Amino acid sequence: MRRFHSFAGLAAALLVIFMATTGFVLSLQPIADAVTTIPATGSLSVATVADRVAQDLPGVERLVRSASGQLVAYTLDDGVRSAVVVDPDSGAAVGAYAPSAFFSFITDLHRSFLLGSFGHGMAGLAALAILALAVSGMLLLVAKMGGWRKLFASSRGTGSQRLHTDLARIGVVVLLLTSLTGAYMSAVNFELLPESAGEMFSFAPASAGEGAAPIASLDALAALPLSDLRELSFPAVGDASDVFTVTTSAGQGYVDQGTGAMLAFTPNSVWQQAYEFIYLLHTGQGAPVIALLVGLGALTVPLLAVTGTIIWWTRRRSTPHIAGNAPWRAADTIVLVGSEAGSSWGFAATLHAALTQQGQRVHVAAMNDLRGSYPQAARLIVLAATYGDGAAPASARQFLAKLERFASTPSFSVLGFGDQSFAHFCGFAAEVDAALAAKGLRRLVPFTGVDRQSAGDFAAWGSLLGQQLGMSLVLSHVPKLPPTSRLVLAERTLYGMEVQAPVVVLKFKAPKPNGFLGGRLPRFNVGDLVGIVPPGSDVPRYYSLASASSDGMLEICVRKQSGGLCSEFLHSLPPGGEIDIFIRSNPDFRPDGGRRPLILIGAGAGVAPLAGFVRHNRNRRPVHLFFGGRDPASDFLHRDDLEVALDDGRLASLNATFSRVLGGGYVQSLLTDEAETLRRLVGQGAQIMVCGGRDMADGVRAAIDTCLAPLGLSVDALKQKGMYLEDAY
The missing domain is CATH 1.20.120 (Four Helix Bundle (Hemerythrin (Met), subunit A))
Incomplete structure (x- = not known):
């Protein structure tokens, strides 16, 4: 499909x-x-309007009413034919009829x-x-x-x-x-x-005319509302045997000009009614x-x-051509890929190359292309992404149905790709793993999940698989990076030194223009991700953005990780230092556009995009921020900006707690203390956004489930409605 x-x-x-x-x-x-048509006032009959038109335009031959209600009279005067728009109330001509040439x-x-x-x-x-x-x-x-x-x-x-x-x-x-x-x-x-069907408008001869009566007195026309009229043809002048021909929304009939009787009426057929x-x-x-x-x-x-x-095009570009792909009938290893946007295919290409180097005949295909059997295959390896919160990706939606008819018995291994910010992390891949085991196939290595396309997770799984297969399987996956932009560090602010948890806020700008080149930031929004490749590595690290390109700067918040290649590089970068970056859109972590309350929850460096959302709250939507740190004197990140936002109404409330001060605690404890406030806001349709470490996000989820239990709500229920968003790492 x-x-x-x-x-x-x-x-x-x-x-x-x-x-x-x-x-x-x-x-x-x-x-x-509808705008230009002169409307009729009251309930006018065809007889009344036709009489008025005939008096004002003696040479009238036809009166046509369009679907919009516009009345057009077609006249013959001294051999000259013309068409004029008439006022239905007075019957007077108001101007020449000129259909729009355009x-x-x-x-x-x-x-x-x-x-x-x-x-x-x-x-x-x-x-x-x-x-x-x-x-x-x-x-x-x-x-x-x-x-x-x-x-x-x-x-x-x-x-x-x-x-x-x-x-x-x-x-x-x-x-x-x-x-x-x-x-x-x-x-x-x-x-x-x-x-239509048959002769819809067959003509019935008129009765012997006794002379023309005033049009307003003709009963058949007087009984016909103007709103039902399509066309009225007048009798020829001086011909007493001629009749009025009237076409309505119901059919066509003939009216005697002397008696006013309806001589014949042919209703529209079912086909004609359907067509109209x-x-x-x-x-x-x-x-x-x-x-x-x-x-x-x-x-x-x-x-x-x-x-x-x-x-x-994005899906096609991200699906690599796999050189040397063995035919499925002759392959001893089958690699099936389930992908939505195409990134899993890159991992499949790396696995194909590594297994081929070990002398294996490897066939790579989409999970939807599962065959009924593989004559030579000793093993089946499935790389399955999970779309959204547990759903099958595009190239794998037929897999489970086809698996019911699968007749081969290779050993298997399933590697899942997903995002731990979702409740059902690698949920579809886990379902595939269980289904293969239920078919009686032997599992090579335990089911494993790769978080956010981690090259390290992939390599670790490959090492285990290689041990099981009796070969050295080194999976060094280097994703193809998009084009990069060079930025210059303009400002840095260091926090957290007193609590031995250094965090630096970095603000980058585009380099000064050189001729017609440079001087512009790439386009990005608050909450998008910036990819940075540190020196000595081919794998990008991603940081949530606290700014939008419209701010004229790119701002990130980086916690120093012990042995962290990229975090140490960024912490040591001096003002004026340059980095190469690319932007990865993160549309799943963005406030909706409504006026309902917004609850922002973050700890440590996770507050960065949340502070950016507050900064851009120009419509003064009710935003409530819950923040957790270590010590307010050391790592109250973005404190000055948040206090300004409180004063000008961009931030409705700021609730902060700090774990290393007397009486303090963690942000999840703060949420439990404010359970009544949370229930009130969620009852008003509030959207909840959480950003920070994985452990913090899990604790917040549990706390909110507890807080919302009296309402019969849960985090999973809110997620299904797009009212609970996570960016956890």
Whole structure:
């Protein structure tokens, strides 16, 4: 389904974008018509209005009422035909009728690309392409979110993935509607489906006329509300046997000009009614609200195309080409990969190269491509990422179903990739490990999880696997780094020396411009991660950002770790020193855009992004910060900034505790003491964000579970709603 969705989107991108863009422009026409149309006051009848028009315009031949309610009279005067807009209340002409040349041109573009029948066919294919994309996208979205009930849960992933998901949830119903109706109308155009059935408007001869009566006195027209009128054709002047021909929303009839009787009436067929209803849904003609919804849905298509292309390209770029990949039938080692964004494939390539060096015939494939059996395989190795909080990633969603029919009996090992900030760390990989064991396969090494793509965790697992296989398996995985930017250290502030826990706040700026180059920071937001590769290492370290690029600086907070290669490098970096960095977006750790309370919880250097969120709280959202340190005189990080934020309303409350002072404690104890406040804020819909060490985050989770138990809530329940976010390390 994902391959189909990607292929259809890429193949038909320009066509679909064109149709959506022109469709959006056309959706403005009913809105413009509604604004410019002269409305009728009261409940006027066709007889009343037609009589007034005939008196003001003696040569009137036809009276046409558009879907918007605009009345147009077509006249013949001294051999000159004209069309004028009339006021329904007075029947007087208010100006010449001049259809919009612009909307007429866009209509032809949208319906046929100005290419006649061939263009109509292309438009029909475009409608089918949008339909296919909408259906496949909806199915993928349901699978990604974990079922229909979770369809509107908080989305996760990169910025492009989140935007793509949110746009799809907004626009998919409208896209399904417009694509289905568009395909139907195209089928009617090519007579693949009937617009009507039989002779809808068969003519019945008029009765012998006794002369024309005043139009206002004609009963059949007097009984017809103006709102039901589509078109009224007047009898030929001087022909007493001619009749009024009236077309309404219900059908077509003929009215005697002398008696006012309805001589015959042919109602619309079911096909005609269906076509008119579908036309209304597709165009919004006469229904500005529908037109607005159709237009907004159409606007999502170009954005979906752009974000979808970015997601496809990112996944494709991060999936390496594995040279020397053995055929699956001849391989003695099968490596299956489950990945959402593609990073797990890089680890698979490293494992493939190391095993191949040891003389193994290795085949690497996606977990979804599990075969029914592998004739030569002695071992099956699964590298499975976990998407979100325990879900299967894109390339592994079919694996467990296919495993039920798996007939081979190789030994196996499962290595999970995940993020310990989620409650179900490597949850899907653990499920795969248990399922393979339940099939009776022998486990080579215990199940292991890799936290945040740690090269060290990967190497340690490889060493254990090599021992079990009787070979030296050295897995030195060096991820391909993105392009870097060079920054200069502008300011440093040291904390924590008195409590033997040095923490430094570093502020970097772009180097001064050199000609047309340099002088600009990369784009980033508070809470994103900056990757820094320290001297003597190929593996980046990541730090949460306390600033946004709009601040004109890049700010991080670094605790000195004993033997920590990067932390020691940064602590020794003097002002004016340079580093090379890259940005990794962290959209899953960002406050929502609402006005509900925000609870920020951090300890030590984990307060850095939280202080950044406070700094950027320009709308004065109620923000409550809980902070834990060692000693207020030594490591009360960002104290001055936070006190200023308290004074100007960007911070509603600051609750701090310190473990090395009398009566102090840890931040989780502070939360327990403030349980009533927490329950009140959560009852108001507060979002909770936690940043800091893993042990601290686990303690905070337990404390909040205890605090919220009287409300029948838990951290897991809040996480499902996107109301509890963690950035733990």
